[in-house]
Amino acid sequence: MDEYLENNRSLWNGWTRLHKRSRFYDVEGFKAGKSSLEPLELEEVGDVEGKSLLHLQCHFGMDTLSWARRGARVAGADFSEEAITFARALSTDVHVPAEFVCSNVYDLPAALAGGRFDIVYTSYGVLSWLPELDPWAAVVAHFLKPGGFFYIAEYHPFVSMLGDDGRTFEYPYFHTPEPVKLHSTGSYAEPNAPGFSHTEYNWSHSLADVVNAVIRAGLRLEFLREFPYRPSTVLNAEKFEPGLVAPNGWQVELPHVFSLRATRESA
């Protein structure tokens, strides 16, 4: 793994230690039965009863296990050992079976050999950690059964150009091979965590890059949707205005989230 990914992996190990006791993730609520899934993905993924589902970049598995509570047979994968260790412990604690695999997403076909799934799922805050989308989309296609589908709900790359004030453009829209290097403290879930300062490396991917990577991997696009709001419980919901007032007085809605569903055609 190269130095950027290794840096990010160690950051995610640290963030996992913060997140598992954060209000944002509300692990106790989850243990008591609360789902971590949003109405958007529940509606667009649909009924998962009896289906097999692979969750890419699953963090510590609350979404993965929430799908399992809805009747799916699930596997989750993430490159953070801390996250996967905690995901396995959560699965045991809540008596919901799941397979959790620790792997860089690009290496997952070797780490999770043999399995094919009805659904490959990933969501909110995943793509900016990936240097390249074509090999990622190839991994997605690799794990889909013929007739199965891929689903992603993700922060929109347009709004991801904005800095913390939600108004000033600070980051690129188009992909650059070299990542954006950021120094920050805390995490999105625990912004005031004392003593946690770090470097992170992020890559931008335009909406066209996402769509074309999925098409180049051989999947058939079912839909691409854009939404002018953020789901309630996800990142920075309260920090971002739903839109901006333009100098001419117009209320301009911004695309905060997109979702995409694509099918692997039956042979």
Ligand SMILES: C[S@@+](CC[C@H](N)C(=O)[O-])C[C@H]1O[C@@H](n2cnc3c(N)ncnc32)[C@H](O)[C@@H]1O
């Ligand atoms: C924002 S989180 C996932 C979001 C999920 N919706 C949640 O809140 O639980 C992003 C995840 O991607 C993982 N990740 C980042 N780069 C990765 C890579 N190259 N391979 C596998 N996992 C990666 C991180 O460890 C982290 O758990």
